[in-house]
Amino acid sequence: MSASKPARTGTLTDARRSIRGRGLTIELPDGTTLLDAVSGTFNLPLGYSYPGVVAAIREQATHAVHLSSEFTGERAQAAVRPLLEKAPPGITKAWVRDITGSTANECAVRIAQKATGRREVLSLFLSHHGQTLFTTALSGNSFRRSAFPAAQSGSGVKIPAPYCHRCFYGQNYPDCGLMCADRMEDFLEFASGGSVAAVIVEPVLGNGGNIVPPPGYFERLRDICDRHGILIIADEVQTGLGRLGTVFGSSAVGLRPDIITLAKGLGGVGMPIAAVLMRPELDVLAAFEHSFTSGANPLALAAMEATIEVIADDEFLAEVRRKGAELGDLLKDLGKQSALVSEVRGLGMMWGLEISDSDGSPDAATAREIIRVARAEERLVLRPSRYGFGNVVKVRPALVARDDEITDITERLARTLTRVEKQISTGANR
Ligand SMILES: Cc1ncc(COP(=O)(O)O)c(C=O)c1O
Structure with missing residues (x-):
């Protein structure tokens, strides 16, 4: 082995370390942390790092x-x-x-x-x-x-x-x-x-x-x-x-x-x-x-x-229902306060905000903008429907989300909606 090659110790060197996930959080190599409100690709019910599974x-x-x-x-x-x-x-x-x-x-x-x-x-x-x-x-x-x-x-x-x-x-x-x-x-x-x-x-x-x-x-x-x-x-x-x-x-x-x-x-x-x-x-x-x-x-x-x-544990599922209802209530409140949202719908920990223009027509461009602003300004990861062709912003955190994380997601989303509404009303470029 040449002297310049990293030793194969089985642990990650700094050069090889890339992105880490912990719970609902993604840590980027530059130290930035993102709060993931969509469970990766909707495939992390237990978050990124559930100890028993790992x-x-x-x-x-x-x-x-x-x-x-x-x-x-x-x-x-x-x-x-x-x-x-x-x-x-x-x-x-x-x-x-x-x-x-x-x-x-x-x-x-x-x-x-x-x-x-x-x-x-x-x-x-x-x-x-x-x-x-x-x-x-x-x-x-x-x-x-x-x-x-x-x-x-x-x-x-x-x-x-x-x-x-x-x-x-x-x-x-x-x-x-x-x-x-x-x-x-x-x-x-x-x-x-x-x-x-x-x-x-x-x-x-x-x-x-x-x-x-x-x-x-x-x-x-x-x-x-x-x-x-x-x-x-x-x-x-x-x-x-x-x-x-x-x-x-x-x-x-x-x-x-x-x-x-x-x-x-x-x-x-x-x-x-x-x-x-x-x-x-x-x-x-x-x-x-x-x-x-x-x-x-x-x-x-x-x-x-x-x-x-x-x-498959009943107590775990009861908690999911409780937290899901809390998430739904918070999102419905947001929906009432934002002119961009025409409907908030969901069940359990699977929610979506339908984004419409002032005529009530589907507004996929604004949905994409909400997702962009959430990431750039609030370090919040959201995803759109239909691979960005759709007008629904999806909110589906890991089932293990804590109450404070649920509140945090909805607060970051509230600030995002306000910011995008302001951009639209002032005609600011997207
Ligand atoms: C409802 C539904 N069915 C099937 C699939 C396909 O699953 P996979 O990407 O694991 O092939 C997806 C993926 O997004 C899905 O959402």
Whole structure:
């Protein structure tokens, strides 16, 4: 080894140290700290550094970083048992061979197709189900599909989302009688290819703009699906693992799915791992039909085990509900005080502020400006809906956020909104 090379001690030298995460805080190499109000990429329910999970990963690394599924299958099944105990009725089986939410959703589609012998999958406008070609095709946004011919066909039709703030049908809830759910039957009859295996839905549409379907929507969807023999896949990649104050988001919104997909939060502190849960009669795949080299690798399993132990605990979830209600109240107060915010909506620790102009039209440019100013002036990390194409500012701190951190987030956001409002009223350049 040449004298100029750093010694390989296994510890970080200054030159190699980059960005550190602790709890809800990101420490940049120059010493600046940022308060992360969005849990990384919405995948850190336990924050950046939850000691029990980090210790489990460290400990596992000393045993084996990789083992083939022949040696990990049993452990993976045991690890998800506490989740199955709290799953929506009838969900008793698990497939733990995925690394990302995208492929977990593809797994769910495979299951639905093989079990029903049908082909198509219905999805919602504004939905996001992943970045593989097939899940890009499934997702309800043309901007993600436009450059990729292979992502433009092969799934099924898209139907209007239950987005009451800007209802596709121009209706008002509850006078609408849940038209957006009922109209699904028209799409089945006139727009589909007549071979619909499943509908895939997010309990709260995350990337689409934190859209919370109105009461009764999912019950109506279930009735329609039952009448037509269609399975429901709940994409819980964002809402699973306590985000809505219950282990599964489905339980918080009256959704009774046949298949559930989990990813993001499953690794607790960002360890990539995904799973698919299902009714027993849907456990139809053979291992060779859907598995990946690093699916359920031991490091990810260790993180998942430690994470589930924390999150499937009733007291932990009660705290999430309490803190989520507090966060929601503070954000609603902000919304009332700011002319930029036309609606504040959410559940548990998953909130969004819809940003509109003075005519009430969606204002994505101002949403982006709020996020820019929050970062630059308040050292607060926020994220926009639809990769910045949307007009919703998302606020989703780690579930372990302390009360003072929740207050801090809303105070920094309040100052940001005031600053941006002033910029707009004085015509200052963005
Ligand atoms: C609801 C939903 N489903 C699926 C995915 C895809 O997950 P991944 O990025 O792990 O493939 C995402 C990612 O943002 C998501 O939000």
